[in-house]
Amino acid sequence: MHRLTDLREILRYVPRFRDRLFVIAIDGAVVEDENFRNVLLDLALLKSLRIGVVLVHGALHQILKLADLTKQQPSNLDGSGITDDATLQLALFASSRVAYELVEGLDAADLHGVSGSFLVAHPAGILGGIDHQWTGKIERVQTGLIQSLVAQDMVPVVSPVGADGEGRTYRLNSDHVAVEVAAALKAAKLIFLSTLPGVTLTNLASEKASGAVKTAIDRQREPSVEGLLRSLSLEEAEAVLAGHRADIAPELASKLEQAVRGVKLGVPRVHLIDGRVSEGLLAEVFSNLGVGTMVHANEYQAIRKAAKKDGRAILSLIAQGVANDELVRRSRAEIERTAEDFFVFEVDKLPVACAAVHLHPSEGKAELACVCVDPRFENRGIGRKMIEYGESLARQAGMREMFLLSTQAFNYFQQKGGFIQGSPADLPVSRREKYDKSGRRSLVLVKRLDDGIGSNHGAR
Ligand SMILES: CC(C)(COP(=O)(O)OP(=O)(O)OC[C@H]1O[C@@H](n2cnc3c(N)ncnc32)[C@H](O)[C@@H]1OP(=O)(O)O)[C@@H](O)C(=O)NCCC(=O)NCCS
Structure with missing residues (x-):
């Protein structure tokens, strides 16, 4: 035992x-x-x-x-x-x-x-x-x-x-x-x-x-x-x-x-x-x-995959984060184009948080992006659920590693999400090019997905 x-x-x-x-x-x-x-x-x-x-x-x-x-x-x-x-x-x-x-x-x-x-x-x-x-x-x-x-x-x-x-x-x-x-x-x-x-x-x-x-x-x-x-x-x-x-x-x-x-x-x-x-x-x-x-209980019951029609709600959710330079600016068209990668957390049928997982299958890596919780709903564990859900999606898709780019919330992802600091060298090749071009110099954080810790880690 x-x-x-x-x-x-x-x-x-x-x-x-x-x-x-x-x-x-x-x-x-x-x-x-x-x-x-x-x-x-x-x-x-x-x-x-x-x-x-x-x-x-x-x-x-x-x-x-x-x-x-x-x-x-x-x-x-x-x-x-x-x-x-x-x-x-x-x-x-x-x-x-x-x-x-x-x-x-x-x-x-x-x-x-x-x-x-x-x-x-x-x-x-x-x-x-x-x-x-x-x-x-x-x-x-x-x-x-x-x-x-x-x-x-x-x-x-x-x-x-x-x-x-x-x-x-x-x-x-x-x-x-x-x-x-x-x-x-x-x-x-x-x-x-x-x-x-x-x-x-x-x-x-x-x-x-x-x-x-x-x-x-x-x-x-x-x-x-x-x-x-x-x-x-x-x-x-x-x-x-x-x-x-x-x-x-x-x-x-x-x-x-x-x-x-x-x-x-x-x-x-x-x-x-x-x-x-x-x-x-x-x-x-x-x-x-x-x-x-x-x-x-199914902790993800409030989370659902996003659809094209959620474009506007996601855009307004992330507006403040974009203004503070916490999040990358995205156009509505861009969000709608990648809507399949997004998921939202609903309260009374309204999205109050969003996040996206972009897969890079050839390198077994997934990016967790655009994690954003409506300030009125912060500190209720929603951010953590979004991270866990994103991880479960990436695991299901057979990815071995998750990474994310953060300019301000990096402490959060390390302390609450179990990520560790990586470097731009950890990024998939195509993502690396975009990273270099953006000039945001975000921190790269990484987390292994195949370390034997289940999706309910720390959650008994
Ligand atoms: C960071 C964010 C996702 C957290 O969401 P949340 O639902 O409030 O987080 P949780 O409820 O899961 O966790 C809250 C805990 O994290 C802590 N926390 C929140 N932001 C933090 C930060 N930037 N650094 C360190 N700790 C942080 C809180 O103090 C709280 O601690 P406690 O549990 O010990 O009391 C949310 O504040 C947010 O959307 N921020 C702006 C967007 C952003 O920066 N996104 C990241 C880009 S990918």
């Missing part, structure tokens, strides 16, 4: 998550695993970095043990089928036991865990003609209560049960609860810690996979576990479920379904990791080589 020996790597990720919230969903079996103590230490580290933590737990493992001990047959195991009276009692007993262990464990790690009634629920009701009895459906997450505990530096522990405010308690599916809680709290991440590895498609050659899944398989680099899909966009995760459900374990498929639901409800990143792996949680959050699978 990739060990976290590089403290700088952790620190690089800290600002991104400071004062944000992570929801961590722990299966009951992980609480009983010997690695649980390490998980608690990892949580303490997250807290010390000013990342808020909310725990949601499952209790399947404990329900099974208790049922065995008391020679009972639960009417349903995962809180999604029928919960009869006896099973509700089993679930409540097992659940409070796990919640207690979590609070006690947090206490031992110098964290203040608080378990309580955080979910309002009503009966799932009669589904398909079958009364689900004590199985519930979440009506509301008590976000105010949870947030005030987090603000007081506490760690709320949410159990998979919900109360209806009239003295009745219903049983819930814990994965479902975790998704609802993460979405309601607008968490930056939802992390499932279970006894399953990430989504692994062993024995599946990429040629046999369908479109989106093939792209996903091909994109994974340096797999430490054969077939492990480290990152999946929402569309890719859905394609895995639609076309390859039979190739993954059923429990994993159900977690992946919840991950997809989480992303659709607005959680930007949902991780599935094995909670028994030492340092797994930290490696997943703080390195670009996580141990599990991350399902993420």
Whole structure:
């Protein structure tokens, strides 16, 4: 496993998550695993970095043990089928036991865990003609209560049960609860810690996979576990479920379904990791080589390829940059002629940023040009997304290197975009001639595209 020996790597990720919230969903079996103590230490580290933590737990493992001990047959195991009276009692007993262990464990790690009634629920009701009895459906997450505990530096522990405010308690599916809680709290991440590895498609050659899944398989680099899909966009995760459900374990498929639901409800990143792996949680959050699978929202959804009709909008976007000599002057006709190279970032259907990628295939090089963000939309990470998108286009076209010319924003591209300073000798021959003629004496910056760092580098 990739060990976290590089403290700088952790620190690089800290600002991104400071004062944000992570929801961590722990299966009951992980609480009983010997690695649980390490998980608690990892949580303490997250807290010390000013990342808020909310725990949601499952209790399947404990329900099974208790049922065995008391020679009972639960009417349903995962809180999604029928919960009869006896099973509700089993679930409540097992659940409070796990919640207690979590609070006690947090206490031992110098964290203040608080378990309580955080979910309002009503009966799932009669589904398909079958009364689900004590199985519930979440009506509301008590976000105010949870947030005030987090603000007081506490760690709320949410159990998979919900109360209806009239003295009745219903049983819930814990994965479902975790998704609802993460979405309601607008968490930056939802992390499932279970006894399953990430989504692994062993024995599946990429040629046999369908479109989106093939792209996903091909994109994974340096797999430490054969077939492990480290990152999946929402569309890719859905394609895995639609076309390859039979190739993954059923429990994993159900977690992946919840991950997809989480992303659709607005959680930007949902991780599935094995909670028994030492340092797994930290490696997943703080390195670009996580141990599990991350399902993420499509960050490029606001970006689209430009067309001729965008000429005018692009021209007005870059006008100020041209006036400040940050950007090369381009005529509308020139932009329209090369419109295919341009892409724009839209907010409410209006382009607020643009950039272009010009390919030089014979030399395997691509130029990133005309990166420009409307000043009203600066400092929101749009520039970075434009760079990443441009890189992904160049990679797809088989380019090995990207270069750009900059007169004023060179620090930005070095500090935020991972470019390094090059020289005019790095330019393709035809581009070099134009460069010499222009007399702008821009700095040449370069970046290799085949260094093993994926398009989601630094973005787990
Ligand atoms: C440079 C530019 C593309 C940045 O876009 P953006 O969407 O605001 O950038 P992001 O949100 O991705 O990044 C913002 C970060 O970059 C930093 N930054 C912005 N401009 C910078 C510069 N010139 N040098 C160094 N850092 C810079 C910000 O301080 C901020 O830092 P933080 O994340 O640590 O708070 C945009 O300001 C722009 O269009 N500038 C004018 C056009 C230009 O010069 N284009 C380059 C020619 S190819």
